[in-house]
Amino acid sequence: MKKHILFLVLLILSGCIKEPTEPVYDPEPNVGCLLSPDYTRQQVRVGKSWGIDEENPEMWVSGAEVKISCTAETIAFHELPDKPGVYVSESLLVESGKTYFLEVDYPEGNKVTGETTVQKNLE
Amino acid sequence: VSAERERFKQEIDVGLRHMEFRDLKFVPGFLEQDLFTSIQVMPGVTSVSDLNNALYIRGGNSDENLILLDGMTVYNPYHAGGLFSTFNVDAIKSADLLVGGFPAEYGERLSSVLDIETKAGNSKKFCGKGDLSLLSAKILLEGPIPNGSWLVSARRTYIDKIIDLLSSEKWPAYFYDLHSKVNFDLSSNLRITLSGFFGKDLIYPEPLDVTNFRWSNHALGLKLRYIFSPKVFSTLLVTKSTYYSKTYVTAGDQLRSNASDFSVKGDLSYFLSDKHTLKSGFNLSKFDLMGKCILGFKSLIDYDRKADYFAFYVQDKFKPNQSMIANIGVRGDYWAPGKYLRMSPRLLIKYFLRPDLALKSAFGYYYQFMTVPTYKEEVTAKFPLRMFQMWYPVNEEVKPLRSIHYVLGAQKWLSPNTSLDVEGYYKHINNVLELKEVRENGEDIFNVGRGYALGLELLLKRSNSWISYAYAVTRRTIAGVSFYPIHDCRHKFNIAWNFALRRSWDFGIRWIYASGLPYTGVVGMYTHLGLRLDFTPPSHYPFPDFKYSTEEIYGWRCGLRYPPYHRMDVIFSRKFKLRKYDSFIFGRLQILNVYNRKNALEYQYQSSGKKKATGMLPILPSIGIRIEF
Numbered sequence: 001m002k003k004h005i006l007f008l009v010l011l012i013l014s015g016c017i018k019e020p021t022e023p024v025y026d027p028e029p030n031v032g033c034l035l036s037p038d039y040t041r042q043q044v045r046v047g048k049s050w051g052i053d054e055e056n057p058e059m060w061v062s063g064a065e066v067k068i069s070c071t072a073e074t075i076a077f078h079e080l081p082d083k084p085g086v087y088v089s090e091s092l093l094v095e096s097g098k099t100y101f102l103e104v105d106y107p108e109g110n111k112v113t114g115e116t117t118v119q120k121n122l123e
Numbered sequence: 124v125s126a127e128r129e130r131f132k133q134e135i136d137v138g139l140r141h142m143e144f145r146d147l148k149f150v151p152g153f154l155e156q157d158l159f160t161s162i163q164v165m166p167g168v169t170s171v172s173d174l175n176n177a178l179y180i181r182g183g184n185s186d187e188n189l190i191l192l193d194g195m196t197v198y199n200p201y202h203a204g205g206l207f208s209t210f211n212v213d214a215i216k217s218a219d220l221l222v223g224g225f226p227a228e229y230g231e232r233l234s235s236v237l238d239i240e241t242k243a244g245n246s247k248k249f250c251g252k253g254d255l256s257l258l259s260a261k262i263l264l265e266g267p268i269p270n271g272s273w274l275v276s277a278r279r280t281y282i283d284k285i286i287d288l289l290s291s292e293k294w295p296a297y298f299y300d301l302h303s304k305v306n307f308d309l310s311s312n313l314r315i316t317l318s319g320f321f322g323k324d325l326i327y328p329e330p331l332d333v334t335n336f337r338w339s340n341h342a343l344g345l346k347l348r349y350i351f352s353p354k355v356f357s358t359l360l361v362t363k364s365t366y367y368s369k370t371y372v373t374a375g376d377q378l379r380s381n382a383s384d385f386s387v388k389g390d391l392s393y394f395l396s397d398k399h400t401l402k403s404g405f406n407l408s409k410f411d412l413m414g415k416c417i418l419g420f421k422s423l424i425d426y427d428r429k430a431d432y433f434a435f436y437v438q439d440k441f442k443p444n445q446s447m448i449a450n451i452g453v454r455g456d457y458w459a460p461g462k463y464l465r466m467s468p469r470l471l472i473k474y475f476l477r478p479d480l481a482l483k484s485a486f487g488y489y490y491q492f493m494t495v496p497t498y499k500e501e502v503t504a505k506f507p508l509r510m511f512q513m514w515y516p517v518n519e520e521v522k523p524l525r526s527i528h529y530v531l532g533a534q535k536w537l538s539p540n541t542s543l544d545v546e547g548y549y550k551h552i553n554n555v556l557e558l559k560e561v562r563e564n565g566e567d568i569f570n571v572g573r574g575y576a577l578g579l580e581l582l583l584k585r586s587n588s589w590i591s592y593a594y595a596v597t598r599r600t601i602a603g604v605s606f607y608p609i610h611d612c613r614h615k616f617n618i619a620w621n622f623a624l625r626r627s628w629d630f631g632i633r634w635i636y637a638s639g640l641p642y643t644g645v646v647g648m649y650t651h652l653g654l655r656l657d658f659t660p661p662s663h664y665p666f667p668d669f670k671y672s673t674e675e676i677y678g679w680r681c682g683l684r685y686p687p688y689h690r691m692d693v694i695f696s697r698k699f700k701l702r703k704y705d706s707f708i709f710g711r712l713q714i715l716n717v718y719n720r721k722n723a724l725e726y727q728y729q730s731s732g733k734k735k736a737t738g739m740l741p742i743l744p745s746i747g748i749r750i751e752f
Contacts, residue, residue: 025646049649052648
């Protein structure tokens with residue numbers, strides 16, 4: 001009988017293999033920008049993703065450097081004081097058919113870039 | 124001596140789980156007894172949800188099981204999208220489940236064979252049964268004919284009819300099935316058997332809407348069994364089996380699939396000597412396989428293919444001495460399109476250490492030429508969505524699925540009616556198909572994967588009661604990602620025990636405890652910035668207006684596990700004799716999930732990040748009554 005019990009214990013222990021567990025989630029940059037000739041003020045939202053277990057996560061990031069350039073011109077965006085993560089500029093005049101480059105430097109060192117060409121007006 | 128003990132002496136029953144009708148009726152099922160629910164008490168058999176009875180056997184996918192009903196292939200063995208199997212338990216005589224290492228006479232699937240035999244019909248007198256459960260009404264009639272017998276069994280759900288009668292509302296679903304069989308002995312050497320099966324489901328979620336799901340299985344088979352001499356006999360089986368499914372939502376959203384075969388199968392057995400029994404056979408089939416998937420008027424999948432299949436096998440059951448039995452065989456499969464010819468060696472050995480103790484082992488190659496590829500099975504497999512099964516043939520671009528089985532085990536008879544069966548296995552799987560996430564023009568629509576399964580199973584069987592334990596590891600690698608698939612159940616413990624309480628009372632209990640199954644968890648969230656399409660800004664509006672939504676970020680595929688699953692079901696049955704009519708009435712009460720365990724079906728994540736479990740079946744009592752005359 002003891003042999004049988006020992007066998008069963010060994011069997012159960014052999015089943016306790018180590019399963020992989022999910023690593024701690026590392027937040028990623030999350031940037032949204034919409035350029036349109038229709039707007040007099042352009043806006044970039046700078047944020048980050050958050051782990052599922054985080055309580056009161058910070059979705060938006062303050063203190064980032066946000067720039068949009070087109071040909072030789074580079075426009076720096078400024079953050080609205082009452083809206084963290086919202087960066088705006090009234091100086092950037094968006095024109096149809098032109099290509100714009102976005103550069104966001106996060107305070108902790110991450111850098112996000114992107115580019116888009118604004119559609120030409122529909123005739 | 125029981126038939127099982129006799130089989131232990133004579134056969135190499137590697138991976139064989141045999142069930143009789145009397146075994147099936149003592150295992151509680153959802154509203155009524157069900158073949159697939161009963162099979163799940165066997166070690167090596169897993170299901171992923173209370174709401175879907177699809178069987179995953181020794182790490183194989185649910186499409187890797189060959190389901191045979193009197194030799195006819197059944198392609199979609201489910202009612203109500205998977206809540207119930209399509210087989211009426213009353214019509215079943217026995218079911219043999221071969222969970223691995225099966226001999227050369229079986230092919231076509233990688234993981235298992237479920238060989239169901241319907242009752243032959245009473246050859247002595249006319250008799251019948253009527254059964255009423257909360258799910259369905261059933262009737263079975265059987266009787267003799269000159270030199271033979273017949274049987275008809277029908278079942279239909281009736282809730283829709285009751286609601287029709289009592290209110291102006293409509294119940295949105297029903298199903299029915301019909302089994303029939305006629306045996307006729309033309310001579311003492313020749314028996315003819317005609318079998319038929321028909322099952323159909325219809326679901327129409329909104330009675331006034333065009334949306335509906337309908338699917339059906341039907342099969343017809345003619346079997347000739349001829350005894351040439353006491354040493355030579357043969358069978359010839361001609362079958363036609365069809366599965367058809369149509370899901371219609373709108374003209375722009377439709378799913379259709381069809382799988383049918385016309386087959387001629389023959390077997391010849393020759394008792395050459397005390398040491399050798401030769402068996403050989405062939406299978407000639409023509410398949411029609413069709414699948415269409417139209418979403419948003421865009422055709423995502425569209426194929427309509429024919430395939431020819433030819434298989435032959437030869438095997439020798441060899442008894443070199445009193446202590447050993449071997450089954451050495453080879454199977455050849457030919458499949459076109461693709462012109463694949465695959466040879467599968469099979470070897471099964473049983474060695475008797477004592478008259479009541481034997482070691483057994485098996486090895487074999489297994490090929491499969493048609494499959495049901497899914498898109499990330501973990502997304503849908505837990506729900507009753509088995510109405511649509513798209514059987515896809517391998518072809519010039521997609522190679523046959525392949526598996527290699529290694530099995531080693533032992534069986535010991537502890538008493539004249541109690542046996543302990545232990546089996547360990549390793550299985551390597553190649554070329555499994557999965558639908559790609561996004562189809563790109565000109566690209567194959569499948570990802571091809573591989574994997575393995577290993578495990579150890581214990582089965583203690585006493586009459587029609589079982590205790591089983593299974594340890595299993597299943598791993599898949601698809602598109603470069605390795606993961607434990609949703610049916611990877613590390614530990615599973617099962618009790619299905621029956622007691623004759625008093626002369627007329629029976630009591631059955633089933634308890635299952637299983638490790639949590641894998642799922643793909645949400646590890647993070649982000650705010651998605653989109654353009655509000657419902658808002659047109661006026662000219663020179665100062666600010667773009669964003670639409671915010673919280674989106675989920677998924678972690679490793681099947682990287683997390685649900686809490687352990689456990690549940691207890693009981694069934695009470697009481698027999699009353701109606702002496703005046705020479706009949707019996709059986710009343711039954713069954714309670715599923717007696718202690719109302721909330722097993723997790725899935726998690727839903729809220730924007731706050733908290734997850735909420737949706738439960739499977741709660742405590743569920745049901746009653747039924749049966750009349751036998």
